[in-house]
Amino acid sequence: MKKIVSLIAVAFFNAVFSQIPTLEIGNEKKHPVILQEAKIDTKILGNLATSTATYTFYNPSNRILEGTLTFPLPEGVSVSGYALDINGKLRNAVPVPKEKAKEVFESIERRQVDPGIMEKVEGNNFRTRIYPIPQKGSRTIQITYHQELKNSASDYQYFLSFANATTIPKFNLKVGIIENVKTPKILENPDGSFSFQKSGNQWVAEITKNDFTPHESLKVNIPKDQQSSGVVLQKASGDQFYFAANAGMNFPVKEKPRSQxxxxxxxxxxxxxxxxxxxxxxxxxxxxxxxxxxxxxxxxxxxxxxxxxxxxxxxxxxxxxxxxxxxxxxxxxxxxxxxxxxxxxxxxxxxxxxxxxxxxxxxxxxxxxxxxxxxxxxxxxxxxxxxxxxxxxxxxxxxQDTQSALNIYKKLPVRFLGFKENPDMKELFPNIGTVVNEPVNIFGISSGNLGKLTALFAVGNENFEVPVDFSNAQQTENWQIAQLWAQRKIDELELNPMQNRQEIKKISEQFGVVSKNTSLIVLDDVNDYVRYKIIPPQELLADYQKIVSQNKGRILEQRKNLLSKAFDKTRELKTWWNTEFKPSEEKVYPKIANQSTNAPVLAERSYSTSNAKVANEVYSDEAAVVKNSGAKITLIDVESKEEYMKDFQNLQSAEVIYQKYLENRSKFEKQPSYYFDISKLLFKKGDKALSLKVLSTLADLDLENEELYKTISYLLKQRGHYDKELWITQKILDWRPFDAQSHRDYALALIDNKRPQEALNIYKSILYQEFTDEISARDNGIEEILIMEINNILKQNKNVDGSKVDDRLKADLPVDIRVVINWNKDNTDIDLWVTDPRGEDCSYSHKSTQIGGRLSNDFTQGFGPEQFLLKKAIMGKYKIKTNFFGERQNILSGPATIMAEVYLYYSDGRQERKIAVFQSQKENKREDDSKILIGEFEF
Known part of the structure; x- marks a missing residue:
C-alpha cells in the first residue's frame, strides 16, 4: 500500500464569527500548509445573513499531504453548502447520511482518490478533510452558512472576527446589505479603508488586498428599516411559502425571584x-x-x-x-x-x-x-x-456583554405561544411553548397572504401580544429561507437525536443542511456517484442518468457480507482442530520474506527485548498460575522511551506524579502518548481514580476521534472499567457502523458486562451486514476470529439462546492457547508472532506450525484483529511478540495502541484471560530492533 503522509490541521475559529482558519500542524516547526487565499462574501437582508467563505491552501513541501479542518459555528448556525475543487473547478457537495458519507469516503480513499466530506461532530463543530494536497500544489474549499444577526431596538449587528489572524497572501472581503435605506455604520474596520457605497437597492463594501494582516475585526451596525414588515417569504410548493418573521418583544421584562x-x-x-x-x-x-x-x-x-x-x-x-x-x-x-x-x-x-x-x-x-x-x-x-x-x-x-448576560439570567423565561388568529401555518419554529430570547425569528410554512397577525408570548402567568404584519411581506427568490427553516427544525429534533434520527436525516438531506446525522460529500468520478447510489450535483446529473439508464437499474455497488466465508471458515477450523499434528525432529523453517506487495515494505528486523522488562508487580494477576493446571501467563510491561518519562522515574507517590504531570502538560498537550504513559504510571502506583482521570483526558483532545477512543477502551477493558468500556465502544459504533471491528468491540464489551445474549446478537448481525468491496477486502479473514468468539459465547453461557445462529457456524473448538491483537489505527500493519518451545515462529508468512499453531489472516490495512490458536500445547515456554510493519502517520492520535488478549484454555471451562495494552515504540527504535516481547506462556 502506498505510504500516505497524513497531517492533522486543526482550525478553531477564535471568536463567534471568525472566518480565518489558522492551521496548526503537529510536530512541525513550520506550517507545511499555508492559507494562500481567503475570500469572504456576505449578503444581508434584514437580520438574516448568508456567508460564503472560500479558502485555498498551498503545500510548499515535496510530499502529498492530507489535512483535517475542524471549526465551530455559533448557536443556531449550520453549514448549508460545501464545495471542493475537482480538476481546477469547484464542485458542489450533496447530502448523504453521515455514516454512509464516511464509509464511501474511506472506501474511495483506499484507491488514492479522495472525495471531500463535510460533517458535524460533537457540539456545533464541523469538520472537513482535505486530500490530496499535492506537493507544490493547492486545494480549494468553499463553505456556506446562514445566520441570524443579533439586534437592539434600532439596529442589527454583523460581526466578523479576525482575532489572531495571520498574514494572508490574497484576501478579499465583500459585504452587501440589501433593501436598506439608511447608511450602515462601521464600528470596527479591518484596515480602515472598508466602507459602504450605495449600489442600486443595496449597500456594498469590498476590499481586495495582498499580504493582508487585519488590524481589527469587522463590526457593522445596520439601522432597521421602519417601513419593513419584518417578514420574508420564499416560494415552496403550490400556494405555500416558507417564511421568516421577526418579532420584537417590547413588553416589560419580569425578573425571577432571587435565590438564597x-x-x-x-x-x-x-x-x-x-x-x-x-x-x-x-x-x-x-x-x-x-x-x-x-x-x-x-x-x-x-x-x-x-x-x-x-x-x-x-x-x-x-x-x-x-x-x-x-x-x-x-x-x-x-x-x-x-x-x-x-x-x-x-x-x-x-x-x-x-x-x-x-x-x-x-x-x-x-x-x-x-x-x-x-x-x-x-x-x-x-x-x-x-x-x-x-x-x-x-x-x-x-x-453578550456582562450586563446583558446578567439581564438574561435574571429575567423570567419568555415562551412562544403561537399566533392568536390560529392561521393556516405548518411546522412553526420555535415550537409552541419553547423558551425564546428577545427578539425572536419565527419560521414556518404558510400561504402567502395571512394579513396582520398577533404573536403570543408568556412570561410567568402573564401573556403578551406582538403584531406581525404578513400583508407587506417581502418575497425573495434568491434567499434560502427554506434552509433557515430546516435548520430550526433540526435544532428542535436534535434535542432528542437518537429518537428523531430518521426525521433529522430526512430534513437534512432534503435541504442540504449538515446535521448530526447527515453530511455533505463531493466525489471525483461520476461512476462513484452511480456505484454508491448518490444523486450528484447538477453538473453531473445528465451523465449520471445516462449511466444508470444504460445499466437498466442494475445495482452497481456489489456489497458483500461475511456469511458464506464464515461457513467456509467454520469447516476449515473444524478440520484444523481435528487434525493430529506430529512434529518432525528436523527444525528447518522457511526464511521470512517481505510481507505484502500492497503494504509499506520495512526491512526484516531481528528480535530484541531491550525495550521491555518482565513486570513482576505491575498488575496483581499477571504472573498468576492458572487454576487446576501447571500453566501460567507472564505479561510484559512495555516501557515508554519518551523523553518526558525521565522526569517521573524517581517519583514515588501517585500525587507527586500527578502534580508533575500537570506541571509538564503544556509542553505535551497535544501528544496522546503523554496521557497514555502517565495514566499507566499512576495505575501502577495504585491510584485508580487519578489514572482514570488522566486517561479520560484523551477524549478531550479531539472531537469524535475513533483512534483516541479505541485507546481509551483498551485500557478500560484491561483495568476492569467495563461500564465505561461499553459506553466508549457504543460511541465508536455510532460513528462507524460500517466497520465490522466497531461491532466486534461493542460485542466484546457486552460480554465483559455479562450481557452475552446481546453480544451474540451483535455477532450474528456482523455476519449478515453488507460491506463495500474495499472494506470487505481490508477485513478479509475477520470471520475466523468471529467464529471462535461466537462459539465461545455458546460454550461459556448455557442459558444463551443460540437457536438463531446457523448450525453451519457452530463448532466446539477449545484450545490451550489463544492470542488476539487489535490496534486503534486504520491503514496500519501490525503483526503477531508466537514462538513455540521448539523455536518455531508462527507469523504472517508461516501461519501453521508443526505442533498445530495457527495464525489468522494477515491484516495490513485496517484495525486488525490477528489471532493465534494452539489446540494442544507442548511442555516449555512460548513467546508472544508484535512487529510494527508499517503505519500511517496521524499526529493527532499519536503512536498506534495495541491490545493483546491472551487466553489459556479458551472455551474448555478453565478459561483465563490476561490483557496487555501498549503503544508503538517505533519512533525510538532501530530498524533492526522491530519486535516487542509482550508476554510468555509456560506449560
Whole structure:
C-alpha cells in the first residue's frame, strides 16, 4: 500500500464569527500548509445573513499531504453548502447520511482518490478533510452558512472576527446589505479603508488586498428599516411559502425571584481550560454584586462529579470562592452522566461547554438550571435543553456583554405561544411553548397572504401580544429561507437525536443542511456517484442518468457480507482442530520474506527485548498460575522511551506524579502518548481514580476521534472499567457502523458486562451486514476470529439462546492457547508472532506450525484483529511478540495502541484471560530492533 503522509490541521475559529482558519500542524516547526487565499462574501437582508467563505491552501513541501479542518459555528448556525475543487473547478457537495458519507469516503480513499466530506461532530463543530494536497500544489474549499444577526431596538449587528489572524497572501472581503435605506455604520474596520457605497437597492463594501494582516475585526451596525414588515417569504410548493418573521418583544421584562441558596457546577475537565474564564468571572462579579448575600454549593464536574464545597457570600464578597476558581486545575474528560442534584439548592449555575465525552446525561433537574457558555465550540443545543427543561435560562457569553448576560439570567423565561388568529401555518419554529430570547425569528410554512397577525408570548402567568404584519411581506427568490427553516427544525429534533434520527436525516438531506446525522460529500468520478447510489450535483446529473439508464437499474455497488466465508471458515477450523499434528525432529523453517506487495515494505528486523522488562508487580494477576493446571501467563510491561518519562522515574507517590504531570502538560498537550504513559504510571502506583482521570483526558483532545477512543477502551477493558468500556465502544459504533471491528468491540464489551445474549446478537448481525468491496477486502479473514468468539459465547453461557445462529457456524473448538491483537489505527500493519518451545515462529508468512499453531489472516490495512490458536500445547515456554510493519502517520492520535488478549484454555471451562495494552515504540527504535516481547506462556 502506498505510504500516505497524513497531517492533522486543526482550525478553531477564535471568536463567534471568525472566518480565518489558522492551521496548526503537529510536530512541525513550520506550517507545511499555508492559507494562500481567503475570500469572504456576505449578503444581508434584514437580520438574516448568508456567508460564503472560500479558502485555498498551498503545500510548499515535496510530499502529498492530507489535512483535517475542524471549526465551530455559533448557536443556531449550520453549514448549508460545501464545495471542493475537482480538476481546477469547484464542485458542489450533496447530502448523504453521515455514516454512509464516511464509509464511501474511506472506501474511495483506499484507491488514492479522495472525495471531500463535510460533517458535524460533537457540539456545533464541523469538520472537513482535505486530500490530496499535492506537493507544490493547492486545494480549494468553499463553505456556506446562514445566520441570524443579533439586534437592539434600532439596529442589527454583523460581526466578523479576525482575532489572531495571520498574514494572508490574497484576501478579499465583500459585504452587501440589501433593501436598506439608511447608511450602515462601521464600528470596527479591518484596515480602515472598508466602507459602504450605495449600489442600486443595496449597500456594498469590498476590499481586495495582498499580504493582508487585519488590524481589527469587522463590526457593522445596520439601522432597521421602519417601513419593513419584518417578514420574508420564499416560494415552496403550490400556494405555500416558507417564511421568516421577526418579532420584537417590547413588553416589560419580569425578573425571577432571587435565590438564597444556589449551586454552581463548574466543569473543570481538560476542555474547561479552553473556556473564556475572564468572561465567566466577570459574570459572577456582576451576579454577586446583584445578589450580595447568598449561600453557594460549589461542585466540580470532570469525569466524576465531586462532593460540593460550601461558601457563604456576604455583602457581595465572594473572594473565597473566586480564589478557589482561580486556582483550579483542569483535567479529565466530561461525564454528564455523573451529574446529581444538590440538596437544598434553589437553582443551579452550570459553567460548561456542554460536550459530554465520557458519559450520557441521564438526569432532569427539578430546580431551574441556568447554563452558561463562554466558548464557541460549545454544544449549544444540549445547554439550551438543560435550561429550558428545568425552567432556567441559557446565557451565551460568546455573544453578550456582562450586563446583558446578567439581564438574561435574571429575567423570567419568555415562551412562544403561537399566533392568536390560529392561521393556516405548518411546522412553526420555535415550537409552541419553547423558551425564546428577545427578539425572536419565527419560521414556518404558510400561504402567502395571512394579513396582520398577533404573536403570543408568556412570561410567568402573564401573556403578551406582538403584531406581525404578513400583508407587506417581502418575497425573495434568491434567499434560502427554506434552509433557515430546516435548520430550526433540526435544532428542535436534535434535542432528542437518537429518537428523531430518521426525521433529522430526512430534513437534512432534503435541504442540504449538515446535521448530526447527515453530511455533505463531493466525489471525483461520476461512476462513484452511480456505484454508491448518490444523486450528484447538477453538473453531473445528465451523465449520471445516462449511466444508470444504460445499466437498466442494475445495482452497481456489489456489497458483500461475511456469511458464506464464515461457513467456509467454520469447516476449515473444524478440520484444523481435528487434525493430529506430529512434529518432525528436523527444525528447518522457511526464511521470512517481505510481507505484502500492497503494504509499506520495512526491512526484516531481528528480535530484541531491550525495550521491555518482565513486570513482576505491575498488575496483581499477571504472573498468576492458572487454576487446576501447571500453566501460567507472564505479561510484559512495555516501557515508554519518551523523553518526558525521565522526569517521573524517581517519583514515588501517585500525587507527586500527578502534580508533575500537570506541571509538564503544556509542553505535551497535544501528544496522546503523554496521557497514555502517565495514566499507566499512576495505575501502577495504585491510584485508580487519578489514572482514570488522566486517561479520560484523551477524549478531550479531539472531537469524535475513533483512534483516541479505541485507546481509551483498551485500557478500560484491561483495568476492569467495563461500564465505561461499553459506553466508549457504543460511541465508536455510532460513528462507524460500517466497520465490522466497531461491532466486534461493542460485542466484546457486552460480554465483559455479562450481557452475552446481546453480544451474540451483535455477532450474528456482523455476519449478515453488507460491506463495500474495499472494506470487505481490508477485513478479509475477520470471520475466523468471529467464529471462535461466537462459539465461545455458546460454550461459556448455557442459558444463551443460540437457536438463531446457523448450525453451519457452530463448532466446539477449545484450545490451550489463544492470542488476539487489535490496534486503534486504520491503514496500519501490525503483526503477531508466537514462538513455540521448539523455536518455531508462527507469523504472517508461516501461519501453521508443526505442533498445530495457527495464525489468522494477515491484516495490513485496517484495525486488525490477528489471532493465534494452539489446540494442544507442548511442555516449555512460548513467546508472544508484535512487529510494527508499517503505519500511517496521524499526529493527532499519536503512536498506534495495541491490545493483546491472551487466553489459556479458551472455551474448555478453565478459561483465563490476561490483557496487555501498549503503544508503538517505533519512533525510538532501530530498524533492526522491530519486535516487542509482550508476554510468555509456560506449560
Amino acid at each position: 441558596k444556589i449551586a454552581i457546577i463548574w466543569d473543570n475537565s481538560f476542555s474547561g481550560s479552553k473556556r473564556n474564564r475572564d468572561k465567566e468571572l466577570q459574570f459572577l462579579d456582576a451576579y454577586f454584586a446583584d445578589n450580595k448575600n447568598v449561600s453557594v454549593s460549589f461542585s466540580l464536574l470532570n469525569n466524576t462529579f465531586e462532593k460540593p464545597e460550601e461558601f457563604m457570600v456576604s455583602q457581595g464578597n465572594w473572594s473565597g470562592l473566586k480564589s478557589r476558581i482561580l486556582n483550579l486545575k483542569y483535567d479529565g474528560g466530561t461525564d454528564f452522566g455523573a451529574l446529581k442534584e444538590i440538596a437544598g439548592a434553589e437553582e443551579y449555575l452550570l459553567f460548561s461547554d456542554g460536550i459530554s465525552n465520557f458519559g450520557d446525561l441521564n438526569i432532569k433537574f427539578k430546580k431551574p438550571l441556568n447554563s452558561i457558555s463562554s466558548t464557541p465550540t460549545s454544544d449549544f443545543i444540549l445547554l439550551k435543553s438543560l435550561a429550558n427543561q428545568s425552567g432556567g435560562n441559557f446565557v451565551n457569553l460568546n455573544e
